[in-house]
Amino acid sequence: ETPIVVPPMDPNDTDITELLHADPPKANATFVILARNSDIDGTVKSIRDIEDRFNHKYQYPYVFLNEVEFSEEFKRRISNIASTPVEFGVIPHDHWFQPDWIDETKATAGREKMVKDNIIYGGSVSYRNMCRFNSGFFYRHELLQKYRWYWRIEPDIHFHCNINFDPFLYMENNNKTYGFTITMYEFEATIPTLWGHVKDFIKLHPEYLAKDNSMDYMSDNNGETYNLCHFWSNFEIADLNFWRGEAYQAYFNYLDAQGGFYYERWGDAPVHSIGAALFASKDQIHFFDEIGYEHNPYTHCPRKQETWEAGQCGCNPAQSFDYNGYSCMKQWERIQYK
Numbered sequence: 531e532t533p534i535v536v537p538p539m540d541p542n543d544t545d546i547t548e549l550l551h552a553d554p555p556k557a558n559a560t561f562v563i564l565a566r567n568s569d570i571d572g573t574v575k576s577i578r579d580i581e582d583r584f585n586h587k588y589q590y591p592y593v594f595l596n597e598v599e600f601s602e603e604f605k606r607r608i609s610n611i612a613s614t615p616v617e618f619g620v621i622p623h624d625h626w627f628q629p630d631w632i633d634e635t636k637a638t639a640g641r642e643k644m645v646k647d648n649i650i651y652g653g654s655v656s657y658r659n660m661c662r663f664n665s666g667f668f669y670r671h672e673l674l675q676k677y678r679w680y681w682r683i684e685p686d687i688h689f690h691c692n693i694n695f696d697p698f699l700y701m702e703n704n705n706k707t708y709g710f711t712i713t714m715y716e717f718e719a720t721i722p723t724l725w726g727h728v729k730d731f732i733k734l735h736p737e738y739l740a741k742d743n744s745m746d747y748m749s750d751n752n753g754e755t756y757n758l759c760h761f762w763s764n765f766e767i768a769d770l771n772f773w774r775g776e777a778y779q780a781y782f783n784y785l786d787a788q789g790g791f792y793y794e795r796w797g798d799a800p801v802h803s804i805g806a807a808l809f810a811s812k813d814q815i816h817f818f819d820e821i822g823y824e825h826n827p828y829t830h831c832p833r834k835q836e837t838w839e840a841g842q843c844g845c846n847p848a849q850s851f852d853y854n855g856y857s858c859m860k861q862w863e864r865i866q867y868k
């Protein structure tokens with residue numbers, strides 16, 4: 531028999547043992563959690579869920595943000611359950627609080643009217659600060675500068691399925707910009723003048739519109755009126771560089787200057803959603819069907835049985851919000867196959 535001859539190793543070849551032990555590819559990404567010190571119990575539950583369903587395996591770090599210093603208890607309890615590095619940051623004053631140029635008489639009148647009309651958070655200034663911060667400032671925080679991708683997590687949310695893939699790498703490898711799990715209608719009373727300002731901005735800057743945008747998801751009449759559909763932004767996986775880019779930044783500054791975050795109660799969900807739908811192309815927006823997700827009072831549960839089983843999902847697919855009359859899944863789906 532001919533003996534097997536092993537050729538001498540070329541020093542330029544990669545040693546196979548090196549490949550076997552190499553870390554799997556990872557995205558430049560982090561979780562972002564805005565929270566109050568009083569949100570600690572609910573935040574621990576959310577982080578416990580994401581660790582058990584995803585992060586014990588995929589190992590992405592965390593950034594926590596707050597307009598005041600996090601308490602020692604908050605930092606201790608979070609650090610105790612996170613399997614990866616955690617950073618705690620304070621938000622710069624001007625990124626959070628109501629600017630001086632807001633007409634306080636007009637803002638007060640706006641809040642009083644919403645309280646009378648029973649609009650949720652209608653009388654709250656801190657809720658408005660939060661919505662404005664999430665709309666136009668979180669991605670400028672110094673702790674986020676080193677990252678390209680983020681996954682937003684809130685207190686008291688639930689992940690109902692094992693996430694057996696890396697959503698950040700999925701976004702990166704498929705040229706995605708914005709990912710969501712739940713889409714629904716906004717309360718019109720919180721944004722009475724928003725769409726008018728959006729239309730004015732588009733007239734000033736038609737060059738920012740993406741060629742193949744998602745206008746037909748948000749409007750039933752080519753942009754004349756807003757149908758109130760938006761992505762529920764308490765869950766988001768997205769590209770920080772998109773918010774940092776010229777189009778979204780110009781759009782946010784234009785909206786901010788109208789004062790509607792305080793005179794009305796513009797939410798970061800419609801502001802992000804309209805921005806993503808107009809300035810990204812529709813194939814850059816991704817529906818993460820596999821991610822079973824709950825934020826009170828709604829749950830997205832994977833519809834396909836294979837997906838539900840593969841994720842060992844605990845949610846009830848029959849109760850998935852996708853089928854709720856208040857869901858905008860039908861508007862989302864109608865633009866997919868055009």
Ligand code: GDP
Nearest residue numbers: 564565566569595596597656657660684685764
């Ligand atoms: P909802 O989901 O619209 O009902 O509003 P939440 O109360 O869940 O607030 C949205 C997010 O902002 C959550 O992550 C909260 O922890 C956070 N948040 C809300 N208000 C404040 C605030 O005044 N300060 C801080 N630091 N975080 C806040």
Ligand code: MN
Nearest residue numbers: 684685764825
């Ligand atoms: Mn919430």
